[in-house]
Amino acid sequence: MDLTLSPDEETLKEKAKAFAERFLFPHEEELEMAGHLPAETLARLRQAVVDHDFNAINHSREDGGQGLSIFGQTLVNEELGKATNGLWAIVWHPAYPLRFGTSAQKREYLIPSCEGRRRGSFAITEPGAGSDPRLVQTRADRRGGKYYLSGEKWFVTTGDYSDYLIVHAHVDGDADKPTLFLVDKALPGVRIKRVPKFMHTYVFEHPEFVFDEVELDEGSRLGEVGQGFELTKDWFVEARLQIAANCLGAAIRAADTANRYASERVQFGRPIRDFQAIEFMLADMAVEIMAAKSLVYRVAWEIDRGIDRKLIHARASAVKLHASEMAGRVIDKALQILGGRGYMRENPVERLYRDIRVDRIWEGTSEIQRAIIAGQIKKRGLTAYTGWV
Ligand SMILES: Cc1cc2nc3c(=O)[nH]c(=O)nc-3n(C[C@H](O)[C@H](O)[C@H](O)COP(=O)(O)OP(=O)(O)OC[C@H]3O[C@@H](n4cnc5c(N)ncnc54)[C@H](O)[C@@H]3O)c2cc1C
Numbered sequence: 001m002d003l004t005l006s007p008d009e010e011t012l013k014e015k016a017k018a019f020a021e022r023f024l025f026p027h028e029e030e031l032e033m034a035g036h037l038p039a040e041t042l043a044r045l046r047q048a049v050v051d052h053d054f055n056a057i058n059h060s061r062e063d064g065g066q067g068l069s070i071f072g073q074t075l076v077n078e079e080l081g082k083a084t085n086g087l088w089a090i091v092w093h094p095a096y097p098l099r100f101g102t103s104a105q106k107r108e109y110l111i112p113s114c115e116g117r118r119r120g121s122f123a124i125t126e127p128g129a130g131s132d133p134r135l136v137q138t139r140a141d142r143r144g145g146k147y148y149l150s151g152e153k154w155f156v157t158t159g160d161y162s163d164y165l166i167v168h169a170h171v172d173g174d175a176d177k178p179t180l181f182l183v184d185k186a187l188p189g190v191r192i193k194r195v196p197k198f199m200h201t202y203v204f205e206h207p208e209f210v211f212d213e214v215e216l217d218e219g220s221r222l223g224e225v226g227q228g229f230e231l232t233k234d235w236f237v238e239a240r241l242q243i244a245a246n247c248l249g250a251a252i253r254a255a256d257t258a259n260r261y262a263s264e265r266v267q268f269g270r271p272i273r274d275f276q277a278i279e280f281m282l283a284d285m286a287v288e289i290m291a292a293k294s295l296v297y298r299v300a301w302e303i304d305r306g307i308d309r310k311l312i313h314a315r316a317s318a319v320k321l322h323a324s325e326m327a328g329r330v331i332d333k334a335l336q337i338l339g340g341r342g343y344m345r346e347n348p349v350e351r352l353y354r355d356i357r358v359d360r361i362w363e364g365t366s367e368i369q370r371a372i373i374a375g376q377i378k379k380r381g382l383t384a385y386t387g388w389v
Contacts, residue, residue: 003297005075012072015052016079023048024083024090031085032201032345042161045090046116056114058093058238063106064114065094074245074300081249084351086202088246089158095122095166096238097180097231100223109164109182120182121162122235123153123209131368133229138211139173140181147171147221149181149214152193155362160195160205167211168232171225178228182220189214200355233313239363240316241303244296244323248289250356251327254334254349255285261338272337281333292326295319307389314376314384321369324359331356 005013023045031037037045049055057073059065068076080088094113098120101110112118129135138151149169156165164184171177183190189212195205223231259282262273272278299315334349335342342349360366376384383389 009072009075012068013075013079016054016076017082019048019052019054019091020079020083020088024080024087027087028084028348028351029346031087031203032351035201037203042090049091050116054091055116056092056094058096059099059110059114063099064111070241070303071297071300074241074296077242077245078249078252078296081246082253084348084355086200086204086355089203092116092119093238093242095120096235097166097222100231101182102219104219105182105222118164119158119162120164120166121156121159122168123156123159123165124168124232125154126152127154131365133168133178133232134175136168136170136175136178138167138169140169140171140179140216142172145218147181147216147218149183149189149211149216151211153209153211155206156209157202157206157362158204159192159207159209165190165209166222168228177226178232179225180222180228180231181216182222183211183214183216187214187216199357201351202355236363237313237316240320240369241296241300243359243363244292244319245300247323247327247356247359248293248296250352251285251289251292251330254331254352255282255289257347257349258282258285258334258337258342261341265339278337281337285330285333288326288330292323296323311384311389314372314380317364317369317372317376318385320359320363321366321373324356325366327352327356328360 027037027041053066054076056063056065057068057076059067061067077088080091092113094110098106098110098113109118109120113120124133124136126136126138128137136151138149138153140147140149149167151169153165153167159165162185164182167181167183169179169181171179191210191212193208193210195207198206262278262282263271265272273282296319299319302315303312331349331353335353338347338349341347344350364372373385
């Protein structure tokens with residue numbers, strides 16, 4: 001077994017690191033203090049993403065993306081995850097299920113999204129449906145060869161900036177017919193109800209949407225009637241791996257910051273790293289990151305080698321659970337080492353502390369990941385996690 005990065009992988013990782021440091025880090029404090037970035041800055045950054053070939057790293061070249069392997073995407077997402085305030089979201093990853101669209105849908109949605117001319121958001125969650133999407137109330141009623149979409153979606157990430165949404169709805173209100181629809185925001189009957197504020201400062205918003213009898217034709221349906229869960233599951237695998245890689249980057253940046261500070265900061269006549277209490281925290285942080293990195297890289301590598309799709313789903317949950325919880329522990333220690341400075345919003349560690357909290361909630365809470373893992377253990381045995389296949 002050879003675990004060394006190839007020269008191409010090293011180059012890719014370095015390029016992503018340089019991109020984050022040159023284009024994302026300089027906007028962190030401005031975004032934190034103002035709460036948003038000006039439209040001209042967003043446009044300039046969008047162009048930089050294209051110029052550096054980071055647009056749609058998760059889609060094929062023929063669809064306008066970069067066609068990176070899952071392992072390659074992981075290396076990039078780790079570096080981007082070092083940026084605070086969700087600035088990594090500047091680098092778009094069009095939703096995975098778009099690749100299962102018809103050729104007309106690919107022309108209208110996927111390709112322009114990969115190229116940065118359009119942007120979409122995924123809308124599943126509702127006031128009454130979070131962890132249990134079977135409780136979704138948004139319905140798409142079939143009448144006269146059309147669908148009429150009605151309902152409400154919450155927490156639609158980037159919904160302020162996107163121009164279309166992928167909406168998870170039940171056809172004719174039937175929970176056995178979960179289906180995805182491509183919904184242009186400009187259509188009559190689509191409106192933003194509220195733009196709530198959250199714990200993190202994020203480069204985009206997470207608005208609530210209302211759909212009132214939005215008329216959609218057959219060409220707006222992504223996949224078959226009833227295929228909504230299956231397509232969403234694929235999205236979850238990709239999103240969970242991305243979160244895990246971002247968390248890894250966040251933890252590494254926080255640990256680096258704390259490690260440097262521990263050498264520079266002198267109290268009681270010596271650098272604080274000379275106190276065992278501080279050095280033991282740094283030791284625990286390093287080991288936590290090492291373990292998480294080994295897990296994230298391993299699963300990304302396995303996916304590229306084509307392991308069974310069900311195992312991929314099972315392990316993506318483990319990766320997301322472990323990396324998000326690890327980042328919470330590591331960043332908490334980093335903040336402690338920085339003392340009062342770690343509590344200042346101008347400090348990246350303070351921002352990472354808030355940023356990372358949502359990673360234990362979105363794309364399936366930690367409890368839901370544990371439930372998936374426990375279910376897999378029951379079905380496949382412990383070796384699904386403890387074995388080496
Ligand atoms: C900032 C942000 C952005 C988001 N972006 C999007 C987005 O773009 N699109 C989208 O569709 N959604 C989005 N979400 C929604 C997110 O995916 C949900 O918040 C998440 O799935 C949890 O749902 P919930 O908040 O309704 O919590 P609930 O499902 O109500 O859960 C509440 C608590 O109960 C626990 N719980 C629930 N069921 C079980 C169980 N079976 N066993 C044990 N514990 C359980 C949960 O783990 C949690 O602790 C976003 C959320 C946030 C905060």
